[in-house]
Amino acid sequence: MPQAYHFIAIGGSAMHNLALALHQQGHTITGSDDEIYDPARTRLQQKGLLPAEIGWFPERVHPGLDAVILGMHARIDNPELERARALGITVFSYPEFIFRQSRQKQRVVIAGSHGKTTITSMILHVLKYHNRKFDYLVGAQLDGFDTMVSLTDDTSAEAAPVIIIEGDEYASSPIDRRPKFLHYQPHMALISGLAWDHVNIYPTYEEYVHQFELLADQMPKSGVLIFDESDNMLDVIGAKERHDVQKVPYEAHPHVIRNGQTYLTTALGVEIPLKVFGLHNMKNMAGAMAVCDRLGVTDEQFYEAIQSFRGAARRLETVTQSGNKIVYRDFAHAPSKVEATTEAVKAQYPGQKLLACVELHTFSSLNKVFLDEYRHSLDAADIAAVYFNAHTLAIKRLEPISPDDILAAFDKPGLQVFTETADLDAFINQQKSTANIFLMMSSGTFGGLDLTQIMNNE
Structure with missing residues (x-):
């Protein structure tokens, strides 16, 4: 059934992509922001979703809305947010809404200090190459994908059985400081590596690492935790006593470099030429391969697809x-x-x-x-x-x-x-x-x- 959603801070990279995805589903979308830059401005304008005026307008929040989706760019005293609370309208953060839309799907979350966009992109590339049905959320614009978010209605005959989510450790919203990835409740999680970042949010290394420990701790029974075993801190997280969770360590995929060309060396006895390079990308590839394996993609299918992967935007x-x-x-x-x-x-x-x-x-x-x-x-x-x-x-x-x-x-x-x-x-x-x-x-x-x-x- 079509719903009416209002976006507070619709111009954000993730927010405007979600707005486009919901509009495509037939929902009524409105939004506000105090600044909207390209490509968000042009893409929203093309679909008739660009706000007529820049700024915050409490009157845009009304009882006819089914929910408000709140972006991180908004402040805690945002007048539209205050209006939504006064009217008792449900307010979702971005990750809360994604979880709400994917409760019936297998949820795969890719997290870590580095590599998560590339790993997510590799998985999406392989699944699309083999015509698999999936939903996704990724932090960069990818070749062959119109938006950075795709959601299919769980009640639809076209519903995708799985969603691949790039899960970051940034706060969920101005009124919810928990990391986004803690909202997704993944059945399968990959943590690519830990290196202290975001000191304005996590003043100490220990506090930063603790967020990933919470992600590992919340894995459900029969869940799968995939991690880079060459990262000492991830090894500690992966070694936690959870006998009901399958732990899958990985390391850089074997490879060779010849004349400026990187090849994967495989157990199949063949070398696979790549369009990407670097030790970190060989680790990313091994992690993506581990996820794809558990989604029913064979090694042969993975190698066939990954040869044409060119990387995510602005990643080498x-x-x-x-x-x-x-x-x-x-x-x-x-x-x-x-x-x-x-x-x-x-x-x-x-x-x-x-x-x-x-x-x-x-x-x-x-x-x-x-x-x-x-x-x-x-x-x-x-x-x-x-x-x-x-x-x-x-x-x-x-x-x-x-x-x-x-x-x-x-x-x-x-x-x-x-x-x-x-x-x-x-x-x-x-x-x-x-x-x-x-x-x-x-x-x-x-x-x-x-x-x-x-x-x-x-």
């Missing part, structure tokens, strides 16, 4: 290439991700000179106390640079940091630090005569730097 994504020079863009910003991505690119191109640049853009990365976590994370690079913008610090109301703070924290000889986009651009241009591989790592935009132009005007 090729921006441009000219001759033997390549520019990669990657979402890496946390210390463990920066280190793993830099090492992966250097291992793939051992004879090439690598320029690696990371933008400090998130609350954690710009936190003066957290900076030391980046020590030696750029060591694999031949040329290294760090960019940050004082304006970003001011917006996030963080203590100022200086280039000297960054030099001391990263402890990388020859490291260059930039606070202006034009200076970074000039530096990259100077390095074109010596560097072959350019790795640009950020969850931001380097102040609007056009990465597609790096190869121009050589």
Whole structure:
């Protein structure tokens, strides 16, 4: 039966995708936000869901609504939220609503500090390749998928029997600070690796790790917990006394690199050429394979499908290439991700000179106390640079940091630090005569730097 839902903070990446998915099901969707940027703006506009005015309008919340879905971007004193509570309308956080829509499905949750988007994407790619019926929630736009969320009605004849969920450890909503993944109650969970992040939410490493312990503890009887056995902390979580839960450790899939091409080596006696590379991706692949195995996908089927997997958006994504020079863009910003991505690119191109640049853009990365976590994370690079913008610090109301703070924290000889986009651009241009591989790592935009132009005007 069609329902009426109102989204508070509809412009969010996950929120607008959920709104589109529910609209496609035939539900009535309205929403509000105080800022909506592309691609959300264009995609909502195309479906007639873009709010006519930007801002919060309590009158949009009325007794005719079946529920309100509350995004993390909204504040706890949001006037539309206050109106919904006053009217007694049910308010769901995003993960609460996803669980509500998937109670009759087998729920598979992919969690961890790094790799969860890629692992989820690999699983979706394999299932789609073999025409399996599934629902999903993933944190990046994928080739071949119109939205980042797909939900089928459990009461429909077309209902998918399983949902693959990328589960993050961020708070669920302004009024629910629990990690999103604790709402999903998975039958199968994969934890890819633990590295302290989000210090604005989890001030200590112990508090951060505890969230994943809670996820492991809530596994149901006959549940499956899949974990990277090369991660010491995950080994501890996986060794917990739960005889009614099946534990499945994994490690990097065996592979070889020849002439800049990575191949999986298999028990089938054949090598499988890949379009992705890096030790972290070989771990991601082993985890995805373990999940697919328990969803009825054979090894042969997995290998057949994974050859065409190109990666998720902004995960070692090729921006441009000219001759033997390549520019990669990657979402890496946390210390463990920066280190793993830099090492992966250097291992793939051992004879090439690598320029690696990371933008400090998130609350954690710009936190003066957290900076030391980046020590030696750029060591694999031949040329290294760090960019940050004082304006970003001011917006996030963080203590100022200086280039000297960054030099001391990263402890990388020859490291260059930039606070202006034009200076970074000039530096990259100077390095074109010596560097072959350019790795640009950020969850931001380097102040609007056009990465597609790096190869121009050589």
